[in-house]
Amino acid sequence: MDKNKLGIESLQAGKYEDAIKYFSEAIDENPKDPVAYINFGNVLTAVGENDRAINFYNKAIELDEKASSAYYCLGNLFFNLSQFSEAAGQFEKAIRFGLQTNDVYYMLGMCFVHLDNVRLAIPYLQRSVELEEEDVEARFQYGLALAKCEIYEEATKQFQEVIKKDSNHADAYYNLGVAYLGVYDKPELAFEYFTKALDIQPDHMLAGYGLKMIEKMKDPE
Structure with a gap:
């Protein structure tokens, strides 16, 4: 069975030692595959070894400079460390290299919210909602950003939609x-x-x- 798949299953189950074992084997078997390095970085992030995780994500990027998932994972790591400028830069690269999920747009928007640049956050939060209309939290944050920029009519529409869904x-x-x-x-x-x-x-x-x-x-x- 694919070692990366086994490692992901172990990671999701909270079996970090097993996950590390499988991802290590995946790297040994194919040392030029960036996916295993990204997965290994995710385990290290989960156990709080952030510096080592950054090294693994960067290794994945060395192998493939367009590895959008590596930039996304780096962005999440920096975001959780409250390093919002660094996080925004990584999310922007993830989008540039093809990642088009509501999560990456939401996280980029929230970086700008934390950086007190709410107006810049609006288009990213809007795109997040467009990509996943059922994401209530993204819609609520979009509404908040609109309200802070005094775009009240549209903000009210978003809050009304939030309470319809939740x-x-x-x-x-x-x-x-x-x-x-x-x-x-x-x-x-x-x-x-x-x-x-x-x-x-x-x-x-x-x-x-x-x-x-x-x-x-x-x-x-």
Whole structure:
């Protein structure tokens, strides 16, 4: 049986020593195949050996400079280390060399969110949603980015779509409440959305604050 496949199965099962054994054998059998190096890097990432993982991903890139999966894995590693500029560079290379998944666009968009360049994040988050319309988190983050850039009508559409797909998404209800209170001046609707957010998540402090604001508007004294 293919050693890479056996290694992936072991990795998914959390059997890291077995995974390392299989990927090591795959490298020994075919030392010029970048896939085994990428897989080995994934095991090392899973056990927190980040420096060694980077070396294996870079080895895969040495063997194939268009190894988009290696760039994607490097991007995830840097992202998890909060090195967002480095992560963005790797995700961009993954896309340039042919990786066209909603995940890579989502991660690139989130890099720019963390780098406080939300406007630049928008097209990548939008593309992520286009590629996987059922990805609720990508759609929610897309809506947040739109709202932060004051593109309120489209943001509201995205939050509405989120609650259609996930009726228990408290943060989407909260953000709809914010929009209807602060943008559309419809406190009655905002009240409903804030209440729904609190029904789902009773400790949602921001939704509770939103309700208090509406109560003060009704009774200024």
